[in-house]
Amino acid sequence: MPRRHLHTTGAAEAPLRAALGELRTALDVPGAFSAAVLAETGRAVRAPRPPDDGWAPDHDATAVELFTLDPPAAADLDRAMRLARRPGGGFRVHYALADVAAFVTRGGALDAEAHRRVQTLYFPDARVPLYPAVLSEEAASLLPERTRPGLLWQIDLDAEGRTVAAEVRRALVRSRARLDYAGAQREIDAGTAPESLALLKEIGVLRERLERERGGISLIVPEQEIVEHPPKADSASGVSYTVAYRAPLPVEGWSAQISLLTGMAAAQLMLTAGTGILRTLPSAPGGAVGRLRRSAKALGIDWPHHVAYAETVRSLDPHNARHAAFLQECTALLRGAGYTVFTGGRIPRPAVHAAVAAPYTHCTAPLRRLVDRYTGEICVSAVAGQDPPEWVLAALDGLPKEMADGAERADTVERECVDIVQAALLRDRVGEIFDGYVIEVREHDPAVGTVHLEDPAVIARIEGGTTPLPLGERLRVRLTRAGPGSAKVLFAPA
Template sequence: MPRRQMRVTGAAEAPLRAALRALRTELDVPDAFPPAVLAEAEAAAKTPRLPGRDATDLPFFTIDPPGSTDLDQAMHLTRRADGGYRVHYAIADVAAFVAPGGAVDAEAHRRVLTLYFPDGRIPLHPPVISEGAASLLPGQTAPVLLWRIDLDAEGRRVATDVHRALVRSRARLDYAGVQQQLDAGTAEEPLALLREIGTLRERLEVERGGISLNVPEQEIVERDHGYELEYRAPRPADAWNAQISLLTGAAAADLMTAAGTGILRTLPTAPDGAVARLRRSAKALGIDWPHHVSYAALVRSLDPRDTRHAAFLQDCTTLLRGAGYTVFTDGKTPVPAVHAAVADEYTHCTAPLRRLVDRYAGELCVAAVAGEGPPEWVRAALPGLPQRMAEGSRRAGTVERECVDIVEAALLKDRVGEVFDAYVVDLHDRDPSIGTVHLEDPAVVARVEGGPRPLPLGERLRVRLTQADPGRAKALFAPA
């Protein structure tokens, strides 16, 4: 599911860079890989465990942001003779390069997730693996877990298989280029089917009550010798690509529950209070939300290119809080088993270069299809994975929140004392003179306090910036 994204474009100013470096030190995030880890990774990159099956005849392609080199997934889409579809989805086989109990494995368990900063990332695995030998780069033969998922004419899953194989991607595509080809009608069928299959899967998501948030990415951009914070709306192709990953995660969950051993990504239904808070936010942003319209229906009606809608979609990510991992080994379906936003049983298995748990989920699925028990190293690690992933997710969440604060403060640091138009979208539980405001421009969400009276929840308010210093003081506003 989406996280709040932010990235720096252009030549970012020195205070911002310095604050981000200081944040890395303050949070004690992993930096360089230890020499033993690098040495083991170098050796593994030269001598991976290769599968016997060869699927290099399939012309796979990848879709990622421009410049990405840690490519977890490649796909090939075709029509079936009965009017349905076949999805071939190749997922990087990290286990081909990482020996259980080795130095690279231990370091991955320490890092848990790739961490994303506005000015770069801290990878889960050494680049010689994650951006080299294991990455599905075009023209490179690589070992993968190759999923074959058959769909009927309505996009419903009718058959699933996964096994190890060698593949070779033919093209590295980016989202903008994919959207351009699809809109122009120039895409060849394997890519053109992404729109067709993605749209069908979106309809099925609506049918089962699932929700995909098209959360805009926040960008700080250099313009006219200054900096602005903007939202970049996701493209339809982004969502269609995500549907292939969601399809695979649901197929993996079914394989594991049928086998009686696995790890699911779960999310409880949001409490009533959380939805009520979003209703207040919608009102504050001028978004019409009739009481007879469900949250899911409202979200699908929003346009992430609209600044007000973009701000609301950012707020909607609060309903994803409480997501976790649930392990089961006794053949009984765990409780809870369903991911509320997916509205189905679901697991993470498509990003093993960037997320630790995906390597284990992939191994469980390969074993289930083969009719075998899980490898012992997988079985031994399963009980501790939920806690390890929770710790890694908390660290990633802290990085995310602090980065947002730093970028917003960097953007506003020369505007202390200025007055902005804003909307009050939330109040402090015990002190209604403290709350949260969405600025109309720039795309900032920040704390407001210091007024003599309760804030007007859901109403427009002029606010004055009282502090903003990247790395020292978050952006803070007071009623003007």
């Protein structure tokens, strides 16, 4: 599911870098990999799992012409796809995932380090990977024209996009092309995309329609982007920076639908087999929805009481700054997601992810998320009619807490990075007056709340007034604190 993103474009100056470095230290974020981990990884990439270990790709699928679709700077390419029409109607989706289990020795130094890190962490100025780069960006990454061990899904859909059959097997795979979102969108819009890429739109739109029918919702969460402005020719001032929103492209949503499709197929395989680990999310409590309605009112978003939350979200334009701010607030309804383990055919209740509106599991990011290595192995075993390997079963019970701890750290990184970057960009503007909207007021202290600025795209705390804040109304505010060292941006009524 989507997270709140923060992307930098040339703004990582020295004070900001220092503050982000201090944050990594404060959160005890893992640093460089140890010599033992690097040595073991080196041996693994030179000789993936030995034959006597029971591992071997049972299928050569290098003739399947896959392509990857990622941001331009991505190096850990852990999924590739091929889309085609089926004779007689419908579609066939091939979705290849990096086979991390081919390189990780159970109980070894690399395995232990992965369980410590849990997931890749993203900072505006750096990435803290789950696995060493020689594995995640080279040996296991689905780079173009490189034969790689993979878990190859084959999912057949009917003409309306519904799943009619799904299986996964260990295979050798070979991507043919490395595409980025902007380039893929241009090809699709121009009508010049090859059929496999052009079908991404057709299948993606069908899957979005089915998502609406079952009551699911995919948040198209804009990125907060730091934009660099060069000095003006007639000005003595230097480079300046501001924060704006970048709306995701439609192709990003269509690609996400293929990932959701695979996660739903994986969940069904595990439920049928009676053993697995689901990604679950309870329905949002009424209080959270009520808070979101207040934010909508504050941002001037029309949300009639008879209209469902999902329909309101789908009506929003992520290019609109107010809508983008509201979509950021909507991520609060995803809180409470977790992992649920089940064995022996004892199906958990509930077994549904409320935002997906169906059983679902994480399985499509094995180079960036620990649990995906295990869900992939369970699904391969289920298709083969076998019990999962003992090393998988031994780790299952501990995975929910490990993943929860990792998610909590990632959430803290995300939240603190936003605060630090906003503070760094506004540090020279303390005392200035800005126009904003009060989008939240603290229940027990109505003089404290949250303000959303129109320009720059900042959402921050406001306090210091002597009267209750006007929820949902426009308000002029003064910046009272900012700077990388302070971490938090603070406003007061002007």
